Amino acid sequence: MLGEHRYQVHSSWTGNRGSGTSGYRDYDRTVTLTIAGKPDITASSDKPFRGDSTKWNPEDLLLAALSECHLLSYLHACVQAGVVVVDYEDEATGVMVEDGLGGGAFREVTLRPRVVVADASMHEAAAAAHHQAHEWCFIANSVNFPVHHEAFVTSR
Template sequence: MHGEHHYRLTSRWTGDRGTGTSGYRDYDRAVTIQVEGKPELLASADRPFRGDPARWNPEDMLLAALSECHLLSYLHACVTAGVVVTSYEDDASGTMVLDGRGGGAFREVVLRPRVTVADAAMIPAAHAAHAQANEWCFIANSVNFPVRHEATVSVA
């Protein structure tokens, strides 16, 4: 598959409490993200930044994008290697460091996939498929911090 792929969405701030951004504490961080044909995603800032903890925040979405991209790339790598995956679950975590000037950056993300395969003979190839998945993951290839993998593989 070659070429360019384009993505579009609309982010709409819905947090005006009547005075706009007249002060740092005077507005809600509520955002609605829309992609045509998909359910709306209710988002906000993370709680430490005056956000609504019940809504998705950008840091959650970045971690989710990395986890899902690896999962989908991994399944493809397993099919290519003849590995039959029967279960996959990831407990991902990320570390963001603030710079003290109002900004910050992720230092790393660690994916912890727990994979179940159909046969014990598939375990070595199942482990190796994580490296291939990392090479194929569009999101991991787009970030400037390490995305590490601490995978376990077991037999169904």
Template sequence: MLGEHRYTVTSVWTGDRGTGTSGYREYDRSVTLSIEGKPDLLASSDKPFRGDPSKWNPEDLLVASLSECHLLSYLHACVTAGVVMTAYSDHASGLMVEDGKGGGAFAEVVLRPHVTVADASMTDAATAAHHQAHEWCFIANSVNFPVRVEPVIEVARG
């Protein structure tokens, strides 16, 4: 089924300390992200940019989006390939480089999925399914930097 899908989020700045943006150090970077029917997500900028390190920041969310999209695509790829996966975890990381002019960009994201399959005969197909998942991932197809996948496949102990 082909189609267009729209996504809507409301971002509300909650960081006014009483003087608005009267100075760079005079406001908090707190934001509440809302989508109808879902719990609010408390966000901020990253700590080096005067943000609250206890809250999600846009860079965290980008890496998380890539990680989750690969996982969800991989689940489908496994079913298609006849791979019975019993566990999956990913320790993804992203590298963002500042440009010295107040901006910057991600240079890469590395996904490190650790997958457990039900049987040793499935390991090759489980590895190949990562390539298919990467091809299907909407988020990876939308970014302009490399997204590398470095999977580890293990067999469940019987």
């Protein structure tokens, strides 16, 4: 299982309104993201960048990737720690700052996992598993900004 893993996505711009990129306001930002064997994702830029707010944008996808990666890593850490998770939800937020030169970067992301475990005796181990999950998360280890965790654990 150790080794190099490769991923591939096909991105296709579908926003040509007939005159291509003849002007900043002359084209739509719609993109179709395709991976063989998976449903397509219709995406766009964020609304402040003349995008369609009803579609996923790159910033949404990055935040979703961080949230899901932590969730999956956390479930694995809990199995190893003997913690039985019965419910998990996250309300992740991120802050991106423009640089005034047409670019920008994320400053930080905060994950807010709300975890329900099978028994109150598992609370301490369940809370500690977030640290291990962060260490294992491929996506969090790939970004150059802090990913904070404000976890809450309860039992049923």
